Amino acid sequence: MAHSNGLLNFSTSNLLTPLGVNQTLLQDPNLSGRSLTSSLHLSPPAPLDSPIGLDNTPLEQLSSKYAAVAQVIQFHDSLSRQISRTTDHISNLYDDLNKLREENKLLQHQLSSLATSPVAQLAAKLLDSKKPAQRPEELPVTILWKFEDTRSDFDAAPSASNPSRAPLEMILRELDGRVAMREVYTTMLSAVHVAWRTHLEKIEGPKPGRPATLQYLRTNHEEAVNATLEDIEGQVIQAGWCFGHWKTLHFLQHHIQNRSNSAGKRDKKSNPQPDQPAHPLDNPATEPAPIPQPEQAGATLNAVPPPSAHRKRKTPEPEGDDKLSTIAGAQNGGDPPAKKSKPADSDRDKSLSSFNSALALGGNLAGASDATAVNTSHIRVDPSYDNIKATLLSEPEYTSIEDIKELLDRLKTLAAKDQPIPPASDIVIAFLSRIEDADPNAPGLSEDDTNLQWGHYQFTASNMTISQVLTSWDSIGGVPIACRFLAAAIKTHRVAEYICFQRGVEGKPSLSLVYLSLIVQQIWGLVKDLADDEDHDNAQTDASDTTPASREEVNRLNVTSLNDWINVTSLNDWINANKIPKAASKRLKKDLVDLIMASASIPSKAFVAMVVKSTKDAHKKL
Structure with missing residues (x-):
């Protein structure tokens, strides 16, 4: 059925x-x-x-x-x-x-539109592993599509001594041609190191015990090199925005050269020459390999200048008390006194000057004629409040600055207020621009303005000093400008460290830290008594740490600090720098202290405290 x-x-x-x-x-x-x-x-x-x-x-x-x-x-x-x-x-x-x-019809319509889009065409060219030899019209010349483009670039031009190598920190560019941020450069160094260890480290070169050269690797191990390039450019896309992978190959060549140099140094230490016996403390078996530093390709920097550098004639290094005179002039807007050539004083030989200790000056200061051009455009500091706070409260060299945490808290409070921000004065903007735009390679810089003393010119020249320019909170123009001053001072210190490292100058550039501390103290003195609206009537104004101290404070400070730590020469330098009238008979320390007390140029509390602290540190080292 x-x-x-x-x-x-x-x-x-x-x-x-x-x-x-x-x-x-x-x-x-x-x-x-x-x-x-x-x-x-x-x-x-x-x-x-x-x-x-x-x-x-x-x-x-x-x-x-x-x-x-x-x-x-x-x-x-x-x-x-x-x-x-x-x-x-x-x-x-x-x-x-x-x-x-219906969606398919829409996508087909969009695809037909994108096929003729300049953005899509540019993306296809940049994503293609085989970049065209001709630079895409959408990209500027400053992206450095070919190595030849570096020769006409202000920042990335190769040096005359090494025309085949461009400075690595300057060749990574964004699509608009700007130099990539410092973080991109450091990421690139890390990516090169990891990719080299993954694909190339175990490949033996023609010389036993020495890394294979890049030319040898590209000739005999092309697949491994291509895999290395792919890994690196996959992590740092800016490295792939060029023809023929030349940027990545530059970094890879630099890394291999560093490894080869390190291997050569270890060979020399393990097999010393008869006329150059190894130091008893040297132990090649336990000594770690040197860490590659972010320097120009092919350049070998010495922490101490070579012997030939010592044979060059140098201008005598300023004494510590002359340095006190220089900073004293910066405090009060005066120009530093002229250098005086005189025989060494026995008192100076027996005692360290307070500022010579504070600045930790080394004995191998390179003269202006010895200084080499160092590109520092990659050193940048974000002036946002969050970045400034994270930097100043996390790095040990900044956390010891007095009142730094209090200043940051007060700036946060002021920024949270719903109040109109007054425009900064013209002199404040000019002063800030001079600090931000300072170039360590500018012609005519003296030894007092570069290397370990970097920051002296931009913070003191032309009677534009911290205390004379930053006179009121309204003239500064609010929290954003204050953060820019802090960022500029931090950048000054980082540039000083970098140029000293690149030029092989011994010592720490503590002068730039002094200026950062003075910036902090000056701004803190202007904002610490800015009370909230409801408490403004009851707020009491205390003297700023950076304003001239009262007579009672000076008496106390002179007894505890000036008489104990500052010698007669330092007091005379202060008097001369501030043009305080002095009779020829006034030679004793007590007379000089009384003379300063009676004048209008009294050292600030912060200034004297800095002298005391630096001098104590110097005596501890002795």
Whole structure:
């Protein structure tokens, strides 16, 4: 018996057989002429040819018949539900298919638009591993597409002594041609080191025990070199914005050269020449390999200048007390006194000057004629408050600055106030610009203005000093300008460290730290008494640490500090720098102290405290 109803087309006997229904049941004469599916409510039941005699039917036979019918009904209900769900699913799939067709049309339209877009064409060129030899028109010349472009670039031009090598810190550029941030450069150095260790470190060069040269690697291990280039440019995308991977190859060559130099130095230490015996403390077996420094490719910098440098004529290094005179002039806006050539004083030979200790001057100060050009444009300091706070409170050399945390907290409070910010005065902007734009390679810089003394000119020249320019909070122009001053002072210190390292100058550039401390003290003196609006009427103004101290403070400071730590020569330098009238008979320390006390040029509390601290540190070292 078969039934056909819409999507249904099945044989009743085939359906009932798996359910265990006896085939004889379907051929029972009592059910002849009756449609089995009629009883499943698919169509009205057909009349029976003859009524079923229930009284004459055995109970067992009757039960088996109705059980089979119940199973068929249950199966039909389940099948109907499944068909309904399948129909709904097909309908949903059809709707989804229509949506996909519409989206496909939209994407095809967008793709056809992007195919002619300059941005898409530029992206395709930059993402292609094989960059075109011709620089894309959308990119500026300053992106340095080819190495030849560096020769006309102000920052990345190779030196005359090494025309085949551009300064590594200047060749990584953004798409607009700007030099990439310092973080990109340091990430590049790390990526080169990791990629070299992954792909190239284990490759033996032609010379046993020495790293393989880049030329040897590119000739004999091209696949490993290509994998190295791919890894590096995958981490630093700026390295890949050029033709022929020349930027990445420059960094890789620099890294290999450093490794080769380090291996050569270890060989010399492990096999000293007979006329150059090894130092007893040298132990090549335990000495770590030198860490590659971010320097120009192929350049080898010595911490101490070579012997030839000592044979050059140098201007005598200023004595410590002359340095005191210089800083004293900076405090009060005066120009530093002229250098006086005189024989060495026995008192100076026996005692360290306070500022000579404070600045930690080394004995190998390179003269202006010996100084080499050092590019520092990659040294930048973000002037945002969050960055300034993180820098000053995390680096040990800054955390010891007095009142630094209090100043940062007060600046945060002032920044949170909903008050109009007054514009900074013209002299403040000029002073700030001079500090921010200072160039250590500017012609005409004397030894007093560069290397360990970097920062002296921009903070003191032309009577524009910290105390004379930053006279009020309104003239500064609010928290943003104050943060720019702090950022400029931090940058000055970092530039001083960098040029000293690059030029092989011994000593720490502490003078720039002194100016940072003076900036902090001056701004703190201007904002520490700025109370909240509700407490402004009750606020009491205390004397700033950077303003002239009262007579009582001077008396106390002279007893505890000046008489103990500053010698007669230093006091005379202060008097001369501030043009305090002095009789020739005034030679004793007590007379000089009284003379300073009676004048208008009294050392500030912060200045004297700095002298005391630096001198104590110097005596501890002795």
